[in-house]
Amino acid sequence: MRALTWNGVNDLTVERVPDPQIINRQDAIVKVRLSSVCGSDLHLIGGYMPAMERGDVLGHEFIGDIVEVGSDVHRRSVGERVVVCSFFGCGQCWYCQNDLWSLCDNANTNPGLTELTYGQPLGACFGYSHALGGNAGSHAEYIRVPYADHGAFPVPERKAGRRRLVELIRPKAPRMAQRLIDDVFDALDEQTVVVPGTGTLDIVIPSLAASLAAVHTQRRALEAQINALLEAHPLSPVLTSMPGVGVRTAAVLLVTVGDGTSFPTAAHLASYAGLAPTTKSSGTSIHGEHAPRGGNRQLKRAMFLSAFACMNADPASRTYYDKQRARGKTHTQALLRLARQRISVLFAMLRDGTFYDPRIPEDVELAA
Ligand SMILES: [Zn+2]
Ligand SMILES: [Zn+2]
Structure with missing residues (x-):
């Protein structure tokens, strides 16, 4: 499959990488439909997050369709469309049972680095360096989702449309309903990232990269200002x-x-x-x-x-x-x-x- 990979500081490319496989019985494989660019991706691109390795796949906010499940996945099934949390947890440890999923004791296979840098070991996240478990991210055609029963949530298939959404929220916001939904749709129209599934992947993944680059340019401008102060x-x-x-x-x-x-x-x-x-x-x-x-x-x-x-x-x-x-x-x-x-x-x-x-x-x- 193709995926957006980190090759070094400020160096991203679309590469062919092996398709993900079920490794543990609680895994699911999800075909990615929509993968969002997050401001946190900049920390990885800029090299401020330790433990990135050449070839790591970025992306941690996504929606997709389940195409395969492990034998111990009971609540999710093949064919379901799901939205997946960026941090994922085992569902069994004290932290998960108390809804502190990002501190899960079991999901991150490499907790030592975050314990050192933040004073507290963190749980596991997709596409967020080996300090958070080294899990391949969602800027890719497919992704492995560990503990799928706990971190993948079904979303409606059907496109809701403006009118239906307005009706849906009118009881809660009688006067604002129409304007709120109009604002949401206007914002969606202005999005620069092509939604996977609506175009071919040839367009999608490079456009994700371009959109990341644009945000990065803004950060560089800020850096130049700090640089000028520092030079003095x-x-x-x-x-x-x-x-x-x-x-x-x-x-x-x-x-x-x-x-x-x-x-x-x-x-x-x-x-x-x-x-x-x-x-x-x-x-x-x-x-x-x-x-x-x-x-x-x-x-x-x-x-x-x-x-x-x-x-x-x-x-x-x-x-x-x-x-x-x-x-x-x-x-x-x-x-x-x-x-x-x-x-x-x-x-x-x-x-x-x-x-x-x-x-x-x-x-x-x-x-x-
Ligand atoms: Zn994020
Ligand atoms: Zn846990």
Whole structure:
């Protein structure tokens, strides 16, 4: 099938990818009819969400027809048209039973990353990076929907039409009914995205990409304004000389760290950023390395994301990361070490007023 894939920062293409299969008994396969572009897709395109991988399929808001169900799907059946929640949950855990679906304990197969960056593991979402489970998204011809009994809801087949909708809501809003429905239909007419099912996929998926690009252009204009403000700051060339430190990260650094003089050592800065190595060993982690808690969350997040971003831009950082992986560290642990290493480099740069030096970083400890 064809799908809109993420190939890197600001790089999307329509690719041929394998059709999704039923993997678990509670899965359904849905043929996508309508897939909506969400503002959150921009975080993925811009690289601000860690754990995207080349070839990941975007899209998390959609309607479609069920074409296949697993043997443990009981409430949904083949042929039904359904709207599917972007976050999906198992329906069994404490969170799901209390309607806190986005915190489901079972659906996200990779909860460690969100626990580290947000301080709380998140549940699973479609098309939203490997931090949220690495589930292929809906900007595609077909999609696998796990736990279909809980997250897929039937929608009426028949086109309602203006008059019927006005009659439907008139009892609740006698004076506004006509105007409300007119507004809804006007808005629908102005939509720029072609609705899948009304045209061929040749038109649909590229137009989704074009529509994402248009929103992205607006964001770039805003970025240019922030950029201009930042350029006037004397420390800005020092900060942005470091790979993976762009406008946003530099702005966060200036706000949270300033010129760095209030931190006597790199270890103090690392600790403030919540990136200092943790020494406790409670025995709960098989790797003996814990995601540090606390610290300035804004700074921690910025350092973590910029470590992720620089892996593609800076060969030295990539080498450092690969070395950690070769030593048996997980993706999260290796990224964490890179973030720690980078904050001590940043400390030295600010202290000495020097630019980034692209040597292969040593496995520095944060002694001073
Ligand atoms: Zn969304
Ligand atoms: Zn659950």
